[in-house]
Amino acid sequence: MLKSLIKKDLQECWEALEYEYSDNYYVEVPKNPEHGDFSTNAALANAKNNRLKPLDMAAQIVELLKKKRHYKSVSIAGNGFINFVLANNRYHKTLIDIFEAGDKYGQSEYGEGKKVLIEFVSANPTGPLNVVNARAAAYGDTLYKIMNYAGFKAKREYYINDSGNQVDVLAESLELRYREILGEDIGELPPGTYQGEYVKDLALKLRAKEGTKIMHYSEADKLEKMKEFALEEIHEMQYSSLEKFGVEFDSWVSEKMLRSQGVIEEVLSYLAEANCTYESEEAVWFASSKYGDEKDRVLMKSDGEITYFVPDLAYHLTKYHRGFDHIIDVLGPDHHGYVPRLTAAMRALQFDETKLEIIFLQQVNLFEGGEKVKMSKRTGNIITMDELIDEVGVDAARYFFLEKKPSAHLNFDLELAKKESSENPVYYCQYAHARICSVMKRAKKEKVNLKDFNTKDLTRLKSAEEIALIKKMVEFPELLVSASVAREPHRLAFYTYDLATLFHRYYQKYQVLNSARPELSKARLYLLTAVKETLAIALNLMGITAPESMYKSATKKKTETAAQKAKVESTEKKGSIYQKNDYDGKDDYSQINDGKDDDLIDDDDENDDDEVEVKTKKAAPKPKTKSGIAKAAGLIEKNTKTNKPEPKKDSKSTKKADSKTDKKEKSEPKKPKATKKEKKDK
RNA sequence: GCGCCAGUGGCUCAGUGGAUAGAGCAACGGCCUUCUAAGCCGUAGGUCAGAGGUUCGAAUCCUCUCUGGCGUGCCA
Numbered sequence: 001m002l003k004s005l006i007k008k009d010l011q012e013c014w015e016a017l018e019y020e021y022s023d024n025y026y027v028e029v030p031k032n033p034e035h036g037d038f039s040t041n042a043a044l045a046n047a048k049n050n051r052l053k054p055l056d057m058a059a060q061i062v063e064l065l066k067k068k069r070h071y072k073s074v075s076i077a078g079n080g081f082i083n084f085v086l087a088n089n090r091y092h093k094t095l096i097d098i099f100e101a102g103d104k105y106g107q108s109e110y111g112e113g114k115k116v117l118i119e120f121v122s123a124n125p126t127g128p129l130n131v132v133n134a135r136a137a138a139y140g141d142t143l144y145k146i147m148n149y150a151g152f153k154a155k156r157e158y159y160i161n162d163s164g165n166q167v168d169v170l171a172e173s174l175e176l177r178y179r180e181i182l183g184e185d186i187g188e189l190p191p192g193t194y195q196g197e198y199v200k201d202l203a204l205k206l207r208a209k210e211g212t213k214i215m216h217y218s219e220a221d222k223l224e225k226m227k228e229f230a231l232e233e234i235h236e237m238q239y240s241s242l243e244k245f246g247v248e249f250d251s252w253v254s255e256k257m258l259r260s261q262g263v264i265e266e267v268l269s270y271l272a273e274a275n276c277t278y279e280s281e282e283a284v285w286f287a288s289s290k291y292g293d294e295k296d297r298v299l300m301k302s303d304g305e306i307t308y309f310v311p312d313l314a315y316h317l318t319k320y321h322r323g324f325d326h327i328i329d330v331l332g333p334d335h336h337g338y339v340p341r342l343t344a345a346m347r348a349l350q351f352d353e354t355k356l357e358i359i360f361l362q363q364v365n366l367f368e369g370g371e372k373v374k375m376s377k378r379t380g381n382i383i384t385m386d387e388l389i390d391e392v393g394v395d396a397a398r399y400f401f402l403e404k405k406p407s408a409h410l411n412f413d414l415e416l417a418k419k420e421s422s423e424n425p426v427y428y429c430q431y432a433h434a435r436i437c438s439v440m441k442r443a444k445k446e447k448v449n450l451k452d453f454n455t456k457d458l459t460r461l462k463s464a465e466e467i468a469l470i471k472k473m474v475e476f477p478e479l480l481v482s483a484s485v486a487r488e489p490h491r492l493a494f495y496t497y498d499l500a501t502l503f504h505r506y507y508q509k510y511q512v513l514n515s516a517r518p519e520l521s522k523a524r525l526y527l528l529t530a531v532k533e534t535l536a537i538a539l540n541l542m543g544i545t546a547p548e549s550m551y552k553s554a555t556k557k558k559t560e561t562a563a564q565k566a567k568v569e570s571t572e573k574k575g576s577i578y579q580k581n582d583y584d585g586k587d588d589y590s591q592i593n594d595g596k597d598d599d600l601i602d603d604d605d606e607n608d609d610d611e612v613e614v615k616t617k618k619a620a621p622k623p624k625t626k627s628g629i630a631k632a633a634g635l636i637e638k639n640t641k642t643n644k645p646e647p648k649k650d651s652k653s654t655k656k657a658d659s660k661t662d663k664k665e666k667s668e669p670k671k672p673k674a675t676k677k678e679k680k681d682k
Numbered sequence: 683g684c685g686c687c688a689g690u691g692g693c694u695c696a697g698u699g700g701a702u703a704g705a706g707c708a709a710c711g712g713c714c715u716u717c718u719a720a721g722c723c724g725u726a727g728g729u730c731a732g733a734g735g736u737u738c739g740a741a742u743c744c745u746c747u748c749u750g751g752c753g754u755g756c757c758a
Contacts, residue, residue, distance in 0.1 A: 026698070041700060044738075054738075077701065079739085124758065166758055192757095283756055294685075294754075301756040308758050336686050337753040362687065363751070370693085404695070407687060409751070411694065416707075423720075425706065431720050442717050482698085494696060497705080508713095508722040550720065 002094065002474055003027045003038065006084060009068060010042050013061045021046045029475065033464075036075070036083030037471060044080045054080030091470045092458040098473050098530045105530075106476045106537055111152030111484070117319055118144050120330035121242070122159040125234050126170045127196055129241045129385040130375075131364045132332050135410060137247045137385075138401035138543065139361060140330050142489040145541045150484040155250040155324075155640065159315055162231050163256040164308055170194055170234075171227035177203035178226070182212065196382070202233055241385045245394055246543045251640040253318075255311050261635070262628035263314035264306055268299060276348045291344035313345050314629055320351050321633040327356045328487070333363045359487055362409045373414070392417040395544045399426035402493045402542055425497055426544060432500035433539065434550040436532040439512050443525055448513060450526055457519045461527055465506040469527060472499050473534050480541075489542070496538040503531055 006027045014021040025045035027038055043058035050057065058076045065074045065082075072085040098105050120140025123133045140156065147154040161167075173194040180186045181203050189195050206214070206229055214225055242248075268284070271277045276287045282302035286309075289296050300306050319327045331338075339358050346353040366373040366383055375382045389397055396417055403425070404410045417424065443449065461467070476495070483491040512524045536546040 026700095028698075028700095030701080031697090031704075032701070035701070039701085044700075048738080079701065081701065126758090161758065164758070281756085285756095298756045303756080305756085307756070312758090333687075333752055335753085335758090338758090340685090360687075360752095365751095367694095408695080409688070413694075413707095416694090423707075427720050428706090431718080435718060435721085439717050446717095486698095490696085494705085501705090504721055505723095507717085508719095511716065513717055549718080551718070 001097075002086065002090070003478075005070070006038055006040065009065055010040065010061065013064045014046070016064060017060055019046065019050045019057070022049070029471065030083070033468075035077065035081070036073075036085045037467075038084045038086070039077070040082050040084075041080075043076075043082060047080070058082050088462055088467060089459065091467055091474075092455070092461065094474055095458060095461075095470050095527060095530060096455050098470075098534070099526060103533060103537060105473075105534060106480050107149055107151070108477050108481060109151040110481045111147060111150050113151065113153050114325040115323065116147060116152050116154040116326045116328060117157055117322070117324045118147075118154055118328045118330065119157045119159055119319075121247075122161075123238060124161050124166055125231050125238065126166050126194055127234065127382075128198055129238050130382050131366060131385060131388055131412065132361065134245065134385040134388055134397065135364050135401045136330055136332070136361055137242055137245055138398045139406060139489060141247045142398075142402055142492070142542050143328075143330075143484075143487055145543070146480050146489060146492060147484045149541060150481050152484065156248065157251045157253060158249045160235070160252060160254045160256075161308065162235075162254050163259055163311070165305075167227055167231060168223070170230050171223045173199050174202055174206070174226045174230050175223060178206060178214075181207060182215070198234075198237075202230055205233065241389070244389055245385070245398070251636055253315060253636050255315070257635065258311050258314055258318070258632050261632040263317075263632055264310055266628040267310050267314045267317070268306075270349055271299070271345070274348045274350075286341070286345065286348075288341045288344035288348075291347040293340040293344040297341045309341065313342065314632070316342065316346070316356070317349075317351070317629045318633040318636060320355070321629055322637050325355070329356070329358045331358055331360055333360055336360055357487075359406055361406050364410045364412055367411055367413045368415050370415075388412075388414075395430070396424050396426050398543050399424070399429075399493060402489050405488055405490045427550070428504075429496045429500045429535065429539060430544070430547050431550055432503045433532060433535045433546045434548060435507060436503070436528050436535070437548045439528060440525070440532075443513055443521075446513060446515070448518070448521055448525060450522060450529070453522045453526060455526075457523045458526065460520045460523045463506075463510065465502070465509060466524075466527060469499075469502050469506060469531055472502055473530060476534055476538075492538060492542060496535065496542070499531070499535060499538070503528075503535075 007023075010025075010027075011021070021042075022045075025040060025042040027040045027042075030036060030039045043061060044054045047054040047057045055076065058080050062074050062076055062082060065071060065084075068074075070087050070090045072087045073083075074085075075083050077083055101107075118140055120136045121129070121133050123129055129137075144154045144156050169192060173189070176186050176189060176193065177199045181200070206226070209229075210225075214222055217225060268277070271286055276290060277299065278285050278287060283298050284300035285296045286299050287296050297309060298307050299310055316327070336358075342358075343353045343356065346356060366375070373383060391414060392400070400412055400417060401410070461470075479491060479495050483489055510524070512528060513521045515521075539546040
């Protein structure tokens with residue numbers, strides 16, 4: 001807001017001086033406070049096109065700006081920068097705005113209500129969540145929060161690969177462990193199986209639940225039963241890890257559900273229609289190299305099974321179909337080779353690939369005692385997300401993950417986080433908040449309050465430290481916008497730290513409450529109220545608690561459990577969102593595998609189906625999709641929608657019209673084999 | 683080989699084409715009779731991997747080289 005004030009003034013200058021100007025300049029808060037409150041390179045950037053020396057141009061501008069009253073000073077730096085110092089009352093006015101915004105401070109309309117889907121974590125349901133998943137959880141959740149705060153309408157989604165080869169292997173692994181606990185010598189586990197301890201735990205749990213009767217099943221039934229059991233258990237495990245971490249999702253999408261809606265055939269037929277598939281060596285290929293991928297990819301293997309790519313593509317089509325303006329996938333570092341084929345498919349099917357944005361989080365290395373903790377997926381020797389949280393606490397873990405920009409590898413020093421957690425930067429930020437709360441408690445005790453405070457007394461705030469705090473808070477809204485746009489929540493972590501530093505410095509130097517000077521005390525209290533609110537907002541956006549008090553005497557563990565408790569409580573309060581739906585019945589999940597109802601979505605009201613489809617149809621710009629994907633999209637959408645207890649809207653007219661088209665589409669037979677006809681031998 | 687990500691004090695990391703490259707940790711030296719010392723102040727530590735280029739100006743943009751991680755499956 002203050003920057004735009006300066007920009008406006010600069011424009012007036014150029015117009016008055018009749019100079020050419022472009023907006024390729026900036027107004028910024030200089031790193032060095034000696035360079036003023038704000039500075040601009042405007043003269044440097046625009047001197048050339050007016051055939052002037054930067055210094056001369058700057059001099060003329062400064063001459064004009066000096067007449068404005070809201071500047072305390074306007075000056076030229078040696079090389080042509082113009083530095084501004086604003087009058088204090090300008091800051092005092094801004095402080096009032098911040099104070100009055102309260103817990104809404106920093107919110108903006110920047111995103112214009114654009115619908116954004118953020119998919120993150122989406123770990124395979126074959127084991128506990130690991131530290132990379134934890135990073136993704138912290139990242140995705142915070143990105144979601146700041147984007148919503150910046151005016152987007154973001155949703156969080158988790159895709160479950162509960163179908164395919166890896167879950168079959170999971171069942172086999174469980175079967176082996178099961179036989180082992182029954183006393184059989186299974187020898188060494190074959191390579192490729194899941195070897196983690198958790199599989200043994202699953203086996204024990206299964207025996208406790210089912211006894212040994214399962215061993216009398218046919219081989220296929222046995223494995224099916226085990227798969228079902230393992231998926232359910234592991235899903236619960238992952239779910240509870242995320243819950244503990246304070247991360248919720250608006251929707252969970254099951255690959256199995258997608259498949260049951262016929263999306264496989266549909267996707268294959270689309271690709272065939274787009275004339276980009278062919279058969280070779282008994283397999284069906286996607287000619288992705290025609291669309292920018294480095295080589296063609298297999299869609300259907302020679303054994304008749306499809307590759308994971310097909311349902312994944314279908315899943316992405318449902319994202320389009322659900323009418324999002326923008327789609328963000330947060331992927332692990334080992335998936336970047338996968339993107340070209342995905343975008344190739346979008347291109348081939350004429351979907352707007354610019355809507356799809358892939359963000360890669362780089363890997364996480366754990367260090368202990370200066371040495372890298374070796375983890376091996378093969379032997380199952382991994383540190384889980386739960387273990388990490390138990391070790392360092394939710395707040396610290398979230399901060400550590402958020403502190404790094406997504407594209408950077410993250411070295412997480414466990415020992416530091418454990419042993420010296422009291423020096424952890426997250427405590428530094430939280431402590432600033434707690435200190436202010438402490439001052440407020442004291443103020444209450446001394447009956448100092450802001451009820452009869454006259455904001456004119458804010459003129460008493462004139463120390464450099466006080467103005468610095470206001471200046472920092474002024475940056476907050478635009479910081480959130482830039483963090484959203486750049487998809488870099490780590491900027492928020494740094495901001496919070498900086499604001500805390502300014503506060504600690506101020507607190508150290510000045511006594512806030514001083515009975516001899518009641519007006520000054522109130523003005524300072526007013527300022528600190530705004531600072532406290534800003535810190536709390538920032539911390540909450542990162543999923544970190546803003547404690548009212550922190551005492552050194554409290555042991556590390558006490559502080560953490562308290563923080564965790566607070567977290568859990570807050571989750572419970574607003575919670576219920578999806579639990580009610582998908583997970584209020586874990587049974588829902590178990591139903592997945594009974595062959596009847598292959599989805600996660602509690603489909604209790606048949607009439608809803610149509611209505612939902614109506615909605616999604618309306619939302620979809622290009623109904624390229626046919627019934628399977630449309631239906632799946634509808635189911636997901638419905639699931640998402642019903643997460644929020646909203647009164648159902650009645651849209652009869654559109655409903656009729658659309659269900660007609662829907663029927664028409666449905667009656668069109670799917671031709672999965674069409675792809676095979678599409679022979680393009682090389 | 684090709685592709686993606688990275689390379690900034692001893693360590694972990696910030697850094698919109700701008701001014702003398704910044705924090706934290708570790709090291710060293712100070713500050714508690716005053717609202718929480720989980721704090722503050724100070725000292726030391728740098729050829730921004732290297733070489734060219736673009737321009738008023740480069741850690742930042744372009745090219746090449748080097749180093750590390752990942753990818754390059756009819757795995758997911």
